[in-house]
Amino acid sequence: MNNRAVILIVDDEVTNIEIMNAVLEDTYEICFATSGEQAIEVARTVLPDLILLDVMMPGIDGYGVCERIKSERLLADVPVIFTTGLTDQEAEVRGLSLGAIDYITKPIQPVVLRARVANHIELKRLRDQLAQMAVTDALTGLSNRRHLEETIKTEITDLAANKDWLSVILLDIDFFKSFNDTYGHPEGDRCLIMVASALTRAMHRSDNTVARYGGEEFACILPGADYDSAMRIAQGIKTQVQALNIPHSGSSISPFLTISMGVASAIAENDMTSSDWINHADQQLYLSKAGGRDMISGTVFTQEN
Known part of the structure; x- marks a missing residue:
């Protein structure tokens, strides 16, 4: 059985998706979207474990996608990492205030991408375990x-x-x-x-x-x-x-x-x-x-x- 974590990569530049996919595909299941609208549809379908989200996209930008994701019950706990060429602190603060957990700047550095993704996937796994324990009866394994x-x-x-x-x-x-x-x-x-x-x-x-x-x-x-x-x-x-x-x-x-x-x-x-x-x-x-x-x-x- 395949228990690999699922990562959704969202970027309107296919080259960026290919670069991140090459770095992560040996460890994770990868799906992708090239627009904000498509990202929301894919996220609802696959319920990813983490989303790598481009900030600057036509239509719904990354901020809008993040806001939509955090407003939906099934997706609200999915960690979002913004990938962006923006380096100003104001852009970073805005993303974090919308619920993102991290920023990775472009051009993508493979070592940094792997480390950040691995850390946040492990943190999510631990959070999921704690959340499951909180709603599970220890003796029977049923809901409490x-x-x-x-x-x-x-x-x-x-x-x-x-x-x-x-x-x-x-x-x-x-x-x-x-x-x-x-x-x-x-x-x-x-x-x-x-x-x-x-x-x-x-x-x-x-x-x-x-x-x-x-x-x-x-x-x-x-x-x-x-x-x-x-x-x-x-x-x-x-x-x-x-x-x-x-x-x-x-x-x-x-x-x-x-x-x-x-x-x-x-x-x-x-x-x-x-x-x-x-x-x-x-x-x-x-x-x-x-x-x-x-x-x-x-x-x-x-x-x-």
């Missing part, structure tokens, strides 16, 4: 509660534009305290990891998100899924967990591990919040527990209810 709530918020904004559905499933392992008391916490951790894997297998789409909400509670975010679709996915989750056949002698309802689930579905609207889905799903989860556990309860809600 913080990432869950951020993801719901983002999905509301994206889905509301087309009045599309969003569904959230909250689920709880039945009698998990008793499981830990009976088998010990190491087996409890192993159980959580197995359930996390079962949840991931039950997801139908790559944009579905599975998270550990806390303790023995998990959540699934299903953008575009209406109530019927979400209930089918919930049933699929139930089937996957049943297939684990994890013994649970401390359960009063089954000799094997079971889960209770609450499903909340609604058409996304801009003034809704992540709490709307979480609270309604939690209410349904409570009904499943109160109804005897090992159950799925669900609701379609609106802003009014």
Whole structure:
């Protein structure tokens, strides 16, 4: 598998692109654009790890491209290095104020280019690792509660534009305290990891998100899924967990591990919040527990209810 970092070179002079490509192509995957408009399109498509951006270009200049890139959620964290023949401090300050991280002056010096690019690629890799750790549950490798709530918020904004559905499933392992008391916490951790894997297998789409909400509670975010679709996915989750056949002698309802689930579905609207889905799903989860556990309860809600 190719894990080389991707660098987007933007310059209206093809000769400059060829020079930088010759310096970097042995280490990185290179793509290029010869205008500001093309640079923005390519960046959205390939999501590069770093952009080498010419300042002086016809149409949208480098400053305009940088400003556009930093305003887009998916591109805002991509480091931008300006490549320019300008040497005045005012031009450098302007670029840095727009979010660029460095300047390389032309004519390009290969040793300088390699070193600057390598340093910033490594810094981005470390930042990405820290960002991933901040939103990941250490035990299961799933998203954590913080990432869950951020993801719901983002999905509301994206889905509301087309009045599309969003569904959230909250689920709880039945009698998990008793499981830990009976088998010990190491087996409890192993159980959580197995359930996390079962949840991931039950997801139908790559944009579905599975998270550990806390303790023995998990959540699934299903953008575009209406109530019927979400209930089918919930049933699929139930089937996957049943297939684990994890013994649970401390359960009063089954000799094997079971889960209770609450499903909340609604058409996304801009003034809704992540709490709307979480609270309604939690209410349904409570009904499943109160109804005897090992159950799925669900609701379609609106802003009014």
